[in-house]
Amino acid sequence: MDISMILLIIGLISIIASFFIGNYSNKHADELEKVSISLHEETNGLKKRIRIVEEELMIGTQPMTSVNKRKMAPQPKAKPIHNIIISQILSLHSQGYSVNEIAKRSSLSNEEVITVLHSKGVTT
The missing domain is CATH 1.20.5 (Single alpha-helices involved in coiled-coils or other helix-helix interfaces)
Structure with a gap:
């Protein structure tokens, strides 16, 4: 048999097998x-x-109790501060951070941080 004939047979078998695969x-x-x-x-x-x-x-956000409302100075149209942020402020204060550093970390103003600390009975 000739080599070209063998290659032709292998090619035909490959084409037929490709249909099934x-x-x-x-x-x-x-x-x-x-x-x-x-x-x-x-x-x-x-x-x-x-x-x-x-x-x-x-x-x-949970509403503040009447005792905490009396302690806070009245602020016009103040947005409520979420409990998670309040917890963060208290935690940072207990770790010794200053009001300015806490305000930067919590994205609040210094006055808001002081107000939160006073509302929770913490003196600055």
């Missing part, structure tokens, strides 16, 4: 697409949950 890779492509779609849906669900939690953190 091609379906196998389509199954993997379909599975990969399904996984990609489910991952996208889960990511969107997590984003929605995070957005809800962020909204709850912004809305979930």
Whole structure:
């Protein structure tokens, strides 16, 4: 037999085999697409949950008691300070940070930090 004849037979066998193997890779492509779609849906669900939690953190401020209101100086149209920030201010004060440093770290003014500290019974 001639070498060209052997190569021709191998080429024909390869072409015929490629038809059967091609379906196998389509199954993997379909599975990969399904996984990609489910991952996208889960990511969107997590984003929605995070957005809800962020909204709850912004809305979930607790009203101050009447005793704390009397201690504070009246401020026109002051936005409420969230409990997490109040905890951060108290923690930083107990660690020895100055009012100016606490104001920088908590993104509040010095007056707001002093007001929070006084409302919690801490002297500066």
